[in-house]
Amino acid sequence: MTDSPNDVTPDRLSKADALPPSDQHAQQYVAVRNAHETELLEDYVELIADLLQHQGEARSTDIAARMGVSQATVSKTVARLKALELVSSKPYRSLFLTKKGEAMAAMSHQRHAIVLKFLRALGVSDRTARIDAEGMEHHVSQETLDIMQRFTRERER
Amino acid sequence: MTDSPNDVTPDRLSKADALPPSDQHAQQYVAVRNAHETELLEDYVELIADLLQHQGEARSTDIAARMGVSQATVSKTVARLKALELVSSKPYRSLFLTKKGEAMAAMSHQRHAIVLKFLRALGVSDRTARIDAEGMEHHVSQETLDIMQRFTRERER
DNA sequence: TTAATATTTTAGCCAAGGTTAACTTGTAGG
DNA sequence: CCTACAAGTTAACCTTGGCTAAAATATTAA
Numbered sequence: 001m002t003d004s005p006n007d008v009t010p011d012r013l014s015k016a017d018a019l020p021p022s023d024q025h026a027q028q029y030v031a032v033r034n035a036h037e038t039e040l041l042e043d044y045v046e047l048i049a050d051l052l053q054h055q056g057e058a059r060s061t062d063i064a065a066r067m068g069v070s071q072a073t074v075s076k077t078v079a080r081l082k083a084l085e086l087v088s089s090k091p092y093r094s095l096f097l098t099k100k101g102e103a104m105a106a107m108s109h110q111r112h113a114i115v116l117k118f119l120r121a122l123g124v125s126d127r128t129a130r131i132d133a134e135g136m137e138h139h140v141s142q143e144t145l146d147i148m149q150r151f152t153r154e155r156e157r
Numbered sequence: 158m159t160d161s162p163n164d165v166t167p168d169r170l171s172k173a174d175a176l177p178p179s180d181q182h183a184q185q186y187v188a189v190r191n192a193h194e195t196e197l198l199e200d201y202v203e204l205i206a207d208l209l210q211h212q213g214e215a216r217s218t219d220i221a222a223r224m225g226v227s228q229a230t231v232s233k234t235v236a237r238l239k240a241l242e243l244v245s246s247k248p249y250r251s252l253f254l255t256k257k258g259e260a261m262a263a264m265s266h267q268r269h270a271i272v273l274k275f276l277r278a279l280g281v282s283d284r285t286a287r288i289d290a291e292g293m294e295h296h297v298s299q300e301t302l303d304i305m306q307r308f309t310r311e312r313e314r
Numbered sequence: 315t316t317a318a319t320a321t322t323t324t325a326g327c328c329a330a331g332g333t334t335a336a337c338t339t340g341t342a343g344g
Numbered sequence: 345c346c347t348a349c350a351a352g353t354t355a356a357c358c359t360t361g362g363c364t365a366a367a368a369t370a371t372t373a374a
Contacts, residue, residue: 019211028223028291068183128300134185139292144283
């Protein structure tokens, strides 16, 4: 490599947007991979909080049904959540959030709500907004969240 | 369970939005999991297309650097891409897209561009918009994409 | 209180997506 | 032409997040 005379000079070939420098480019993907790591944990914790609030109890059966996953999978993931001290429970009993878990659930819930309301304010149908929000919420930075929130408020007035 | 007299009646306890019915709720998560399956493949294919266009060549070193990942990882993923007939190449040589791969890259690129432009039109800074777009692009439905596109066009006028 | 049913856990399996270390192949320079 | 370095591959390993089947524990109803 390294600057041979017949190097392709991108600017002459491509319409507009060139590639960002490698290291900056890499950071984008790293950010996405990091998000993926906590994504599932956040979903669980958020769902547990919802169940506690709405049904008074968080049982793995319900989690399995709502996540569209087998009970065995829930068991395994809950074990991880307990190891991370996000969830507490006695064997064969229903689940509770630790302080740490509650904090995560609250943040997660708030982000989710902001994205969902934003999509609806944009004019996206309820059904689609719900699906998209679920996927998007873990990939929206604070900066963007602030802007979404402002946008939604303006539309509401 | 099942309607005991002292069942918690959610509506009295919670502020607004109750939980959606289980099966509908599950579909949201299923949709996200499905998106995750193709996500990485799309990113690779999109990046390969970019490299081909901007540098005339797609080499695994560059992919590794830009994805922030080891070369071994690239090798393995490329093997998968080849098995799926998205990419073709001879051992130790650089990579090409099949027709199928090109189609996927084109779609992916377009979605990415729509989301990125939308975020910028919203007022998100370039750096943040790039990161968020990378994460969001795989979770935005066609309906939302259309709305984003319309929004961006209106702002441009 | 005991038997049937429901729920939770455990064990064993699999694929994806990472890693490092060691090996192979390709390419430039002397 | 051959040697050094760069690039690509392979092997062996790890974790995550799914699954099914079987075992353990709770709950309900007779």
